[in-house]
Amino acid sequence: MRLNYFTKQLSTVKRWMATTLFCMLAIAFVWQGAFFSNTSAIAAPTATLIASADTGEQVKDKASEDAGRAKNFIQDTTDKVKQTAKNNASKVDQATDDNGSFVERKAKKDAARIQERADEDSARTQKAVDNTKNVVERTVDSIKDAFNK
Structure with a gap:
């Protein structure tokens, strides 16, 4: 009984960690893309x-x-x-x-x-x-x- 409860909690923590990691990577890619865009074509x-x-x-x-x-x-x-x-x-x-x-x-x-x-x-x-x-x-x-x- 105790092992089953611990396994469910661990599964929930894993899911939250994976979701958090995915969101952080998505934000990093969007943020990095803004710095590498070619703005010289817009400026001149x-x-x-x-x-x-x-x-x-x-x-x-x-x-x-x-x-x-x-x-x-x-x-x-x-x-x-x-x-x-x-x-x-x-x-x-x-x-x-x-x-x-x-x-x-x-x-x-x-x-x-x-x-x-x-x-x-x-x-x-x-x-x-x-x-x-x-x-x-x-x-x-x-x-x-x-x-x-």
Whole structure:
């Protein structure tokens, strides 16, 4: 009986200690965040804008680089899909002993369709990448024009 009472009291103390520790940590994080905030942008917004006047060109260059990498990735993926389709059709061809069966013809037709769709999807995706890059460049130019006026 006495041990049960002691265990309940200990459990209550643990819960209060955990709650207190959690609250103190939350207050410390909020308080510390106030000291590390960047107030220079609030104090001198024009200096920040002047310092980043050539940022637009950097953004446009980065967008072009990213678009190039994305196009390379898309083309690599397309090539891998086409190669896999060819390999699968070849495996079916080998398994059917070149007798021109329905399964063999179906596998070749499916491989051709997969390759065609891979090319179409690749072209559509690359066009979307170009459109996105153009939107970024137009947005940067619009922002630069707005600040120059």
